[in-house]
Amino acid sequence: MxxxxxxxxxxxxxxxxxxxxxHKPSDSYLTLKVDGATVDGQWDIALRDLDFALGLDANQDGAITWGELRAKHADIAAYALSRLTLGPHNAPCPATVTGHLIDKHSDGAYEVLRFTAQCAAAPKVLAVDYRLFAEIDPQHRGLLNLHAQGNTRAAILGSDAPVQRFTLGEQSNWKQFVDYANEGIWHIWTxxxxxxxxxxxxxxxxxxxxxxxxxxxxxxxxxxxxxxxxxxxxxxxxxxxxxxxxxxxxxxxxxxxxxxxxxxxxxxxxxxxxxxxxxxxxxxxxxxxxxxxxxxxxxxxxxxxxxxxxxxxxxxxxxxxxxxxxxxxxxxxxxxxxxxxxxxxxxxxxxxxxxxxxxxxxxxxxxxxxxxxxxxxxxx
Missing domain, CATH: 1.20.1250 (Growth Hormone; Chain: A;)
Structure with missing residues (x-):
C-alpha cells in the first residue's frame, strides 16, 4: 500500500x-535545398551544445567570444559533417563547408554552418543520416526543412530514427502530420x-x-x-x-x-x-x-x-x-x-x-x- x-x-x-x-530541449535546424545533383545546406547548431562537445570556451570565463568560436571553425565543421551523411551509404554526397556565421534563436546563440554537397547524379530519393550529438545526448533532435522540386517539407531527425529517406517531388501530408504530432507530444513531456x-x-x-x-x-x-x-x-x-x-x-x-x-x-x-x-x-x-x-x-x-x-x-x-x-x-x-x-x-x-x-x-x-x-x- x-x-x-x-x-x-x-x-x-x-x-x-x-x-x-x-524548458527547451537540444535542437539544431538543418535546411537543405536540392538543385539537380547539388545540395546546399545551412545548419544552425546551438553554441551551448557545441561547447559541451568541443569546449569552445577556451578561457572558461562562461562567455564564448567570436575569436574563440573562429578558432574552432575547423573542429566544428569536422565534428558536424562527420555526423551527417547525405545520399546512399555506398555513394554519399561529399560535403564542403562554404561559410561560418552566428545567429540568435529564442534560446541563445547558434553557429550557422553553410555547406554544399555534390552528388554523383540528381537524386530521386535523398537519404539523410543524422547522428549529431548522438553519443552525448540521445534526446537531441535535428529539425529539417527540405526544399526540392518546388516542394517543401519538414521532418524531425534524431537517435530514434537516424536515417530517413525522402522521395523528392513527393510530399506526404500524413507523414508531416505524424511528425508534428510527435513534436507536440515531445514538447509537453520535456x-x-x-x-x-x-x-x-x-x-x-x-x-x-x-x-x-x-x-x-x-x-x-x-x-x-x-x-x-x-x-x-x-x-x-x-x-x-x-x-x-x-x-x-x-x-x-x-x-x-x-x-x-x-x-x-x-x-x-x-x-x-x-x-x-x-x-x-x-x-x-x-x-x-x-x-x-x-x-x-x-x-x-x-x-x-x-x-x-x-x-x-x-x-x-x-x-x-x-x-x-x-x-x-x-x-x-x-x-x-x-x-x-x-x-x-x-x-x-x-x-x-x-x-x-x-x-x-x-x-x-x-x-x-x-x-x-x-x-x-x-x-x-
Whole structure:
C-alpha cells in the first residue's frame, strides 16, 4: 500500500530536480535545398551544445567570444559533417563547408554552418543520416526543412530514427502530420514548466473544499466528481492555449519570448501556491484558462522554431496541437487514478499536496527570476 505514495513523491522530485533551463530541449535546424545533383545546406547548431562537445570556451570565463568560436571553425565543421551523411551509404554526397556565421534563436546563440554537397547524379530519393550529438545526448533532435522540386517539407531527425529517406517531388501530408504530432507530444513531456503547471492543477483535483474549520481540503466524494473537475481544467487549458497558439503561429499576435517565458514561470508559482493557501477552489478551470492563454504563446515559440514554410503551417499547427493534447492526456491518465486512490490519506493531503506544491513553487520561482532578469541561478 505504501508504494503508491512514494511513486507520486518520486514523480514530483524527478521533475523539480531537473535543471532550471531544461524548458527547451537540444535542437539544431538543418535546411537543405536540392538543385539537380547539388545540395546546399545551412545548419544552425546551438553554441551551448557545441561547447559541451568541443569546449569552445577556451578561457572558461562562461562567455564564448567570436575569436574563440573562429578558432574552432575547423573542429566544428569536422565534428558536424562527420555526423551527417547525405545520399546512399555506398555513394554519399561529399560535403564542403562554404561559410561560418552566428545567429540568435529564442534560446541563445547558434553557429550557422553553410555547406554544399555534390552528388554523383540528381537524386530521386535523398537519404539523410543524422547522428549529431548522438553519443552525448540521445534526446537531441535535428529539425529539417527540405526544399526540392518546388516542394517543401519538414521532418524531425534524431537517435530514434537516424536515417530517413525522402522521395523528392513527393510530399506526404500524413507523414508531416505524424511528425508534428510527435513534436507536440515531445514538447509537453520535456517542457517541465508546462508539466509542473499541469501537476499543480491536478494535485487538488481529487479533493474538494473542506467543511471542517482549519482544513483547506477534504477527499472528493467520488471518482466521477474528480474526473469532471479534471475535465473542466484540462478543457479550459486546452481551449486557451489553442487560441493563442493559433494566433501566434499565424503571426496575428506576437509577444517577446522573455516576457512569455517569465509569465509561464509565474503561472506555475501561483497555481502551486493556490494549493498551499487556497484562494480558488471550484473556479480552478478559470485559472487554467487564463494561464493557458500564456502557455499557448510558449507552444507557438516551439512551433515557430521549426522554421515552417507557409504552405505547411496550418497542417503543422493542427498536428502539433493534437500532439500536445495527447501528451497532456497521458500525464492525466497516469496521475489521476493513483491520486484518487490516495485522496483519503493524511499522507496525500499533508505529505504530497502541500510539500509537492511548495517544491513546485520554489523551482518555478527560480525560473521566474532567471527568465525575468536573464540570470543563471541553477546549472542548466
Amino acid at each position: 505504501m508504494r503508491l505514495p512514494f511513486a507520486i513523491v518520486a514523480l514530483i522530485v524527478a521533475l523539480v530536480v531537473e535543471p532550471a533551463h531544461a 517542457g517541465y514548466d508546462h508539466i509542473l503547471f499541469l501537476l499543480s492543477l491536478l494535485l487538488p483535483a481529487v479533493l474538494v473544499r473542506a467543511t471542517v474549520p482549519g482544513e483547506p481540503w477534504e477527499p472528493s466524494p467520488s471518482f466521477r466528481a474528480a474526473f469532471v473537475d479534471v475535465l473542466k481544467v484540462v478543457t479550459a487549458f486546452t481551449l486557451a492555449h489553442s487560441i493563442t497558439l493559433s494566433l501566434a503561429a499565424l503571426s496575428v499576435v506576437s509577444l517577446p519570448s522573455r516576457l512569455v517565458e517569465s509569465c509561464i514561470a509565474a503561472s506555475v508559482v501561483l497555481a502551486a501556491l493556490n494549493n498551499v493557501r487556497p484562494v480558488v477552489y471550484r473556479g480552478r478551470w478559470a485559472m487554467a484558462f487564463f494561464f493557458g492563454l500564456i502557455h499557448g504563446f510558449g507552444f507557438a515559440s516551439a512551433l515557430a522554431d521549426l522554421g515552417l514554410p507557409q504552405e505547411s503551417l496550418l497542417l503543422a499547427l493542427v498536428a502539433f496541437n493534437v500532439g500536445v493534447e495527447v501528451g497532456q492526456l497521458a500525464i492525466v491518465a497516469a496521475f489521476l487514478p493513483m491520486a484518487y486512490r490516495l485522496r483519503t490519506t493524511w499522507f496525500y493531503r499533508r505529505g504530497v499536496l502541500v510539500p509537492g506544491s511548495v517544491c513546485i513553487a520554489l523551482v518555478a520561482g527560480i525560473w521566474l527570476v532567471e527568465r525575468a532578469f536573464n540570470l543563471r541561478l541553477l546549472p542548466g
